[in-house]
Amino acid sequence: MSGNPPSIVLLPSSSSTSSNPSIQTITAHPIVRPPIILHQQTLQPSSSSSIPFKNVIVKPYRDSIQQALTTTNVDVKPIILQQSDNVEPHQPNKRIALDSSDFNSSNITFSAVPKSEVMTVLQQTQPLNTVSLATMVPQSSSNSASFSTLRLVTPSTFINPSEMSTIQTSGQQILLQQRGNLVITQPLVTLQVQQDPNSAQKENNSNPNLFSTEQSTTNTRTTNADYLPIQYQRKPCNCTKSMCLKLYCDCFANGLNCQNCACLNCHNDTRHEEERAKAIAATLERNPNAFKSKMYKFANTTIPQPDRPLKGCNCKKSSCHKRYCECYESRVPCTNLCKCIGCKNTEQSVHPLNVGFYRSGQPKTTSQTPLDQIPRTGPPTETTIPNNVFNMEVTEALATCLLVTGQQCEMNQMSDLESKQAILKEFQRCMYQIVQSALGRPPTSSLFD
DNA sequence: GAGTTTGAAACT
DNA sequence: CAGTTTCAAACTC
Numbered sequence: 343m344s345g346n347p348p349s350i351v352l353l354p355s356s357s358s359t360s361s362n363p364s365i366q367t368i369t370a371h372p373i374v375r376p377p378i379i380l381h382q383q384t385l386q387p388s389s390s391s392s393i394p395f396k397n398v399i400v401k402p403y404r405d406s407i408q409q410a411l412t413t414t415n416v417d418v419k420p421i422i423l424q425q426s427d428n429v430e431p432h433q434p435n436k437r438i439a440l441d442s443s444d445f446n447s448s449n450i451t452f453s454a455v456p457k458s459e460v461m462t463v464l465q466q467t468q469p470l471n472t473v474s475l476a477t478m479v480p481q482s483s484s485n486s487a488s489f490s491t492l493r494l495v496t497p498s499t500f501i502n503p504s505e506m507s508t509i510q511t512s513g514q515q516i517l518l519q520q521r522g523n524l525v526i527t528q529p530l531v532t533l534q535v536q537q538d539p540n541s542a543q544k545e546n547n548s549n550p551n552l553f554s555t556e557q558s559t560t561n562t563r564t565t566n567a568d569y570l571p572i573q574y575q576r577k578p579c580n581c582t583k584s585m586c587l588k589l590y591c592d593c594f595a596n597g598l599n600c601q602n603c604a605c606l607n608c609h610n611d612t613r614h615e616e617e618r619a620k621a622i623a624a625t626l627e628r629n630p631n632a633f634k635s636k637m638y639k640f641a642n643t644t645i646p647q648p649d650r651p652l653k654g655c656n657c658k659k660s661s662c663h664k665r666y667c668e669c670y671e672s673r674v675p676c677t678n679l680c681k682c683i684g685c686k687n688t689e690q691s692v693h694p695l696n697v698g699f700y701r702s703g704q705p706k707t708t709s710q711t712p713l714d715q716i717p718r719t720g721p722p723t724e725t726t727i728p729n730n731v732f733n734m735e736v737t738e739a740l741a742t743c744l745l746v747t748g749q750q751c752e753m754n755q756m757s758d759l760e761s762k763q764a765i766l767k768e769f770q771r772c773m774y775q776i777v778q779s780a781l782g783r784p785p786t787s788s789l790f791d
Numbered sequence: 792g793a794g795t796t797t798g799a800a801a802c803t
Numbered sequence: 804c805a806g807t808t809t810c811a812a813a814c815t816c
Contacts, residue, residue, distance in 0.1 A: 655798080795813100795815070802809080
């Protein structure tokens, strides 16, 4: 019915200096998951202080992580990330912005390492707000004197070092244990939050075999809900008959274990890992595209490009204007893959600024806002930008930029005023680039250098 | 909050 | 592959 939304790339604000807290590059993919930032950092064994982040680049690993995952066969052990042949050359102090889908096709492979080794790394390098994923071992044997770490930085989640935990694999899954609800979702990589052992509230999928951090320090943590933007908070499912092992279950469909859900007879947790793994395998056998974003999938390439619709909707009565419609829910216009009847979810009807739409925590009303009254047809001009520019993904990328900027300010111990200015400047830069991209102009950041 | 509607997923 | 059933969420009252 209509074309794909544009792909927006937020490009560097300037040639970066270490004092510039700006993110360098963020690619916004039309998926509906919050981005993950991998921090690749070189560490000398003697190093004890964390190195300030310097760059954020987009490095979508697209080819082999799924393969790596399927070959991972270690239980209840943390894992090491190793650079495979296809991974870009090891670059110290580089941050890599990934979205969750990138994990499914990364060129990173995994292997087991002693827990103590990982914990040493964590202790050495763990600043606030970051989660070390694992030790990264350079492939070059000549470089054995140094090693590096990969860190996951969830832009919307602040994690105390005391919440730090390790990674274990179980079957084809990798579980990064933290506490609370974490929102990273991908088919085979599930990030979870480990329950505070002191907390009285029990998590329904706690696993006694999991590693705990065992270095619990002062716990100043508040609930995870305090950290997450509402759209990233997991919506508890309410399944009663599917044991949460079918795609009916939103948690399962998103590759997540149930957590604080209201489901009955739930098997979508680490206690039923075997069963869950079988269900995943069965689901994938039925539908290889299961667990992927309903509407989009990434092209099999290392070059970011607009995604292609994976499937269309089949709506008959909702005019594709209710959340029954997966296109509408995914905030994308219906395409020629759709078999919908009486579709009103056209490219013209999807308002670019209507970004407050997300599965959980959003108002259920479909009434229009004043912005909806603005006509949005015809070619883009200075005052009318193309539809779908401000989709959820762009918004997430934008939010990530701002969050990371804020984190940088924090790490640089900047004053409140300076921080605000830096964040505002970053916001201005991002908005400018978004509009430039929307207008089909080559990205430039000269305005803000 | 209960009941209805809806469309995807599962099943036959 | 098409038709039917099941399911859970969206929606309405």
